[in-house]
């Protein structure tokens with residue numbers, strides 16, 4: 001089985017979000033970048049398929065050279081090869097078109113992407129790859145088992161979960177649950193050394209128009225001070241929630 | 249040219265979000281000077297849609313689509329959009345709508361904006377505001393394609409009544425290969441889901457252990473709320489993963505979010521910030537959550553919560 005894991009290179013979850021150039025660009029100053037958490041869960045599941053079912057695992061990112069340390073980290077965790085499509089990731093649709101091309105060129109059986117990226121929060125790239133390559137698609141995937149070309153997957157739905165059966169080729173939008181938090185791996189020294197020897201191929205993008213354009217960013221208005229209610233006066237809290245906030 | 253809106257139903261009954269997305273579609277249609285067509289799949293009674301600005305309802309009845317299938321549902325919307333020559337398609341942010349939207353975007357070759365929180369600020373270029381960076385920022389984006397898909401954030405636009413008379417038309421799209429078969433569904437039908445809840449009651453590590461969740465569930469029950477938890481609580485196995493909210497868990501966009509024994513780490517706040525009113529109950533006045541909350545009680549959850557439950561019960565009894 002050939003697996004492609006899509007890796008989004010995102011600001012660490014503790015990052016302060018700021019913008020530059022008249023609020024049109026994300027300010028990367030002092031920001032630490034990491035593998036998108038949903039992709040890290042998916043990558044860890046891919047490692048399981050590699051170890052238990054001899055799958056071959058390639059990681060891919062659409063982005064500039066600055067994303068290579070993130071791809072190297074994925075190699076250190078255990079992926080066999082990495083691909084970087086050399087173009088800035090502007091909108092979800094054009095990123096999906098680049099990734100669909102990689103999928104077609106490499107004949108992958110399984111594409112693991114994240115349910116959403118924590119920076120753009122598009123929630124669209126995996127579904128678009130599936131649509132563009134005519135593969136089956138399971139979103140919000142929290143369990144994945146594969147035997148030959150038969151797939152059993154569990155997807156989270158609003159208020160519960162659903163077990164589905166399907167076949168390869170398949171794209172999933174993964175999240176926590178596909179592996180547990182405690183299964184995540186921190187690269188060790190040997191992994192980091194080996195990652196240096198593994199191939200990181202840079203490919204040039206296919207032509208794709210941006211279907212959407214980011215015009216401007218804005219930060220939420222600062223919050224007013226909290227109204228404190230004494231624990232001895234909870235009637236006041238109910239009063240405020242009922243009459244002032246009008247939420248109960 | 250009609251604006252097409254997918255109005256979801258569950259077990260034949262239209263969901264509340266259906267009326268919110270219909271309200272949104274009406275606002276867009278007014279800007280574009282056109283009408284609103286809603287599409288329903290296996291919904292029994294579509295008449296309430298006419299209260300929210302819908303002019304025409306396309307009703308699809310299909311046993312093949314009795315359980316949700318992203319490809320099948322996206323194909324239905326694709327054919328409906330072509331039939332109506334729609335330039336704008338409006339969806340909700342439910343798990344199912346977010347699942348089908350990217351497929352529909354490919355079928356219609358449409359730009360898709362998710363998590364949209366307001367009506368378009370301009371229709372030429374077509375520009376909308378969406379939340380990004382897990383609620384740490386808003387992004388204004390323009391969609392350049394001929395057909396546009398908008399995913400509206402839950403509770404962001406609200407319900408706007410607009411009475412009229414909607415005509416109903418049976419629509420029979422051709423559905424081919426579905427690709428995926430649902431084997432079983434595991435869903436607590438008696439509980440409100442986090443996605444649909446107007447109120448969410450959430451507990452953190454301050455509650456000390458899973459045996460103490462009785463009061464969280466009772467508080468939720470009194471309020472008709474969903475229960476949620478912080479990430480360590482689900483990682484420790486005190487509560488199911490599906491309750492984990494925050495940047496790496498479920499997003500919460502309820503009207504009221506009550507955080508009990510939760511410190512208010514940046515990753516937690518990011519995921520719940522879209523909630524309108526936040527209440528925090530915490531023993532530590534320095535807990536960061538107090539900076540993000542609207543109302544706060546500095547106190548011990550083991551005293552405050554049971555007392556709050558009693559007081560809410562008598563409040564509800566008076567209502």
Ligand SMILES: Cc1cc2nc3c(=O)[nH]c(=O)nc-3n(C[C@H](O)[C@H](O)[C@H](O)COP(=O)(O)OP(=O)(O)OC[C@H]3O[C@@H](n4cnc5c(N)ncnc54)[C@H](O)[C@@H]3O)c2cc1C
Pocket residue numbers: 013037451452453454455477478479480481492493494495496497508509510511512513514515516519529530531532535547548549550
């Ligand atoms: C990559 C990454 C992603 C993450 N994503 C998420 C996420 O999505 N969601 C999330 O929640 N976290 C997330 N976290 C974890 C986050 O950083 C915090 O560790 C977590 O939110 C803390 O949970 P807590 O508030 O329940 O526990 P604690 O931080 O331990 O806080 C417990 C609180 O309870 C209070 N308390 C104690 N006793 C009482 C009492 N008797 N009555 C009332 N209050 C009491 C304490 O004063 C304290 O403020 C993430 C972390 C990382 C690194």
Ligand SMILES: Nc1ncnc2c1ncn2[C@@H]1O[C@H](COP(=O)(O)O)[C@@H](O)[C@H]1O
Pocket residue numbers: 006007008009036038039060061062063089092095112113114115116117118120121122123124125126
């Ligand atoms: N630039 C990118 N390169 C590789 N994969 C990406 C990129 N952007 C998004 N993805 C994948 O698509 C998922 C969803 O991203 P998004 O649609 O932006 O929310 C991510 O979790 C990644 O797996």
